[in-house]
Amino acid sequence: MSPALIAALPFIGALLPGLLIRSGRNVAAISCATASFIALLGLCLHIPAIMAGEVVTARLEWLPSLGLNANFRIDGLGLLFGILILGIGLLIIVYARHYLSREDPVGVFYTYLMLFQGAMLGIVLSDNILLLLIFWELTSLSSFLLIGYWKHLPEGRQGARMALTVTGMGGLAMIAGMLILGQIAGSYDIGDILQAREAVQASPYYLPALLLILLGAFTKSAQFPFHFWLPHAMAAPTPVSAYLHSATMVKAGLFLMARLWPVLSGTPEWFYIVATTGLVTMVLGAWIAMFRDDLKSLLAFSTVSHLGLITMLLGFGTEAAAVAAVFHIINHATFKAALFMTAGIVDHEAGTRSIAGLGGLRRLMPVTFVIGTVAALSMAGIPPLNGFLSKEMMLEQAGHAVWQGHPSLIAAFATAGALFSVCYSLRFVWQVFFGAPRNDYPHHPHDPGFGLWSAPAVLVVLVVLIGLFPAVMAGWLVDAAASAVTGTAQHPHLALWHGVTPALMMSLTALVGGVLLLVLNRRMLAIRAAMAWPDAKAIFDAVTRAVTCAAVALTDRLTNGSMSRAFAAFSLTVMLCGFWAFSTGGWQGATRPMLPIQPVPLIGWAALMVACGCMVAFHRKRILALVLVGIIGLMVSVSFIYLSAPDLALTQISVEVVTVVLLLLALNFLPKFTVLDSRDRKRAMDAFIATLTGLGFGALAYVIMRSDFAFSPISQYMLANSHKLGGGDNVVNVILVDFRGYDTFGEITVLGIAALTIYALTETLLAGASGRRLRNWVHDTARAGDRHPLMLVVVTRLVLPIALVVGLYIFLRGHNVPGGGFIAGLVVSVALVSQYMASGFAWAQERQKINYHALIGAGVIAAGITGIGAWFAGQPFLTSTYGYVKLPGLEEFELASAMGFDLGVFLCVLGAVMLALNSLSRIARQAGGTVNLDPMDIDPSKEARR
């Protein structure tokens, strides 16, 4: 089975519970289990190839230009983690089915669980670090959902938030680190990066990359000082804890360190950062675990401690230590998942998981007792269980490690960690199962059904079997994984008895010391309770609160809800950046001659400048301002004509008309005068900012116009090929419908969406409180006596056919001379709008059958179909073609496929403009405008008939 399919299967499985949950909880669970099982099967089919030293890969190009490929690989390490994720995942699915209560939404749980499983599997099977990062972030998100699954519990929500904050922050750092690493190695594919050890370690960016990546790994794997999120994540349902904190989520950081071990390890930086962090975490986690009262909290800190142990082993940088790390990953996953499940069973059956409220369960829950005890003894490192094997290997490696010239420092601390570990493991067994039975349990405890204890039982069997027959049970997997981690073939000898070695002596010391500590446990608890310990949650909360307050204060300072303030800040910033860029840009002075100033353009310019000045001075008289907008728009159009842009001039002038009509319609319901409510000082300040911006922008325009092109413009290509490739002489139109057709396609879509937005806004307004307000609207200006004047009606009627023909003409000729769909659409809409204006909205609306929504849709579809048409000719989307057609009675004429596209533009523009104006008119109608029955108020023909 392809690695890509294996990685996809859990995601497919995530969809199933949603579809099947109505058929019952069992069906949902079975569907997820089936997806996991098929993925596991597919993975196991690759075992022979991987044992032979091959790497199974699947390559899919995703965004090759970014170096982001959906490449997957299965090597020994991926295989090991894949088996853990899917195998324990299967057990968790079974366990959760029996653990969750009737009230819990089980379908949602399984969907989250499968999402998480898919994300984890994606991490371990990725052959591209960018792809890995995507899955990495996905684990943070899906674990957030899982930890916060019991939404009604505040601890659940807070724990989920804390986990997301810490791991998400680490993930961000890791993205930066991975990008640096990929840049150094010259590739984002893991296969290539693993070959680039020398280049990476010689790079000056090695340390920053290392620190950033380790930040990601340490936060995920709960290494000191980021260990605090893990115990708080225990608010999750126990199946989640058992899955996330034994085999998967927290192992992701370890996986990453193991994955990049060949590239990053072996340097002093690696040793001192990773090994020291691991050592501190191991000792600290074990120390805290000895004092925890909550079973899951005890297990959480023990997990922190064991993760530290594995981190330390990876940090040693030697191959033997890496082998021990790999072996302990397997062992820890088996016994810790079993222990979490045991804690869940105790909680489920006895109603509490507080050690102080437990004890004496040995006779009441014999099956659970056996499972829990075997797993706990393995955690303590008691022979012949698997925990003993890897702990011995760890102690041996710790004995060889030298820290800053101190040969026995690490060994001493490691022994201490092992000693604490013995203490809390035995405490788990002793204080939960032994002692006299009590009679104050919240529920009466008894062994659960087979469904609940079967999953941990399977794991405990593995714990024993791996301990007794390590070479047969796990040797091959350790070989494969360790070979993948170290990059060289490894065949470690896994056995229970190595003779009397220093490691055995350290083990014995830990065992004896641990038992002693357990005896003294009650006294130590009292001592510890009397001392003040920093509370990680309080610190975390204080930090987040402080950051939130700072962010709120900063935001408040930048934008206080005043738009003008924000815009002023924006303008000044842009000016400052522009000025800085210009002053450092090295402008060489004007290189283009100035065009001579002709008298007529000078007059137009003066009109524009005066109109602008008047606009600023009189903008509060809104009707006058509209007249000024008209003047300015006209002058802008004229300047386009003068400066060789006939298409722009046509567009501008027709847009001008519809804009003014639009504003007039709106003004019907807005105050006709703007109240003066800014102080003199604000106005002066605004004038200053405006002047500065105007000067800067004008100066920039001047400098650009007086300089030559820095690069030869690409338009030369378009000018040269417009006729040859696009079949048109109007280059602007050919660019719009052909060269840059995709842009135009997007633009008409946006225009259509804008019009639909306006329509939707109108609907909302008319339906709501404003609708009622409008029905009782009293106009603030008197209505005209002759609202539909004879002259206007007659002229618009006469003009309509002419305007339509002109529109058609402009449309048809657009490919070769100024015109085209945009302009034609605007011209026709002006002609239609004039009908509405002359005879009133309601009268005109009754006499036309065009649905403007349909027009917009038809336009976008027409443009799209023209584009797709190119596919049938084997060309990319929107490739155009043209030919010459001869019809009888006509001259030979050209027909370009781009015309279909231009038709789409035409329809869309027409529909959008009309829908926008139409919507505003509907508001006017709601406001009680009388509906006229006749086209004009005074109709001579009617008079004559009468």
Added chain:
Amino acid sequence: MELLLSGAIGMLTAAGVYLILRLRTFAVVLGMTMLSYAINLFLFATGRLVVNAPPILNEAGGPYTDPLPQALVLTAIVISFGMTAVVVMMALGAFLEGGDDRVDMPRADRLPPAPQSQDGDV
């Protein structure tokens, strides 16, 4: 001629920015219209100014001005109409719903809930 056009661009920008900084919606809409003119002219000007050389291919084979900025500005003009229409509609809606045409958000609407009260349990 370059001097005149850059002067016009500067003037339009200044008027537009000043109007956008006003406190009532209609003035802001006017300001955005003015700023659109300025920016469209500016984009157009990046093709440099040429008289009597429209980018329509002819027998003589030139000269032609740069067609690309023109194509960009053409769609920009149409899109800015769409934008103006949406903003006008929003302004109208705000006026009809809220009863005044101020652009600034009242302080009471703006303050986020205090960080402590997100859960009510922190």
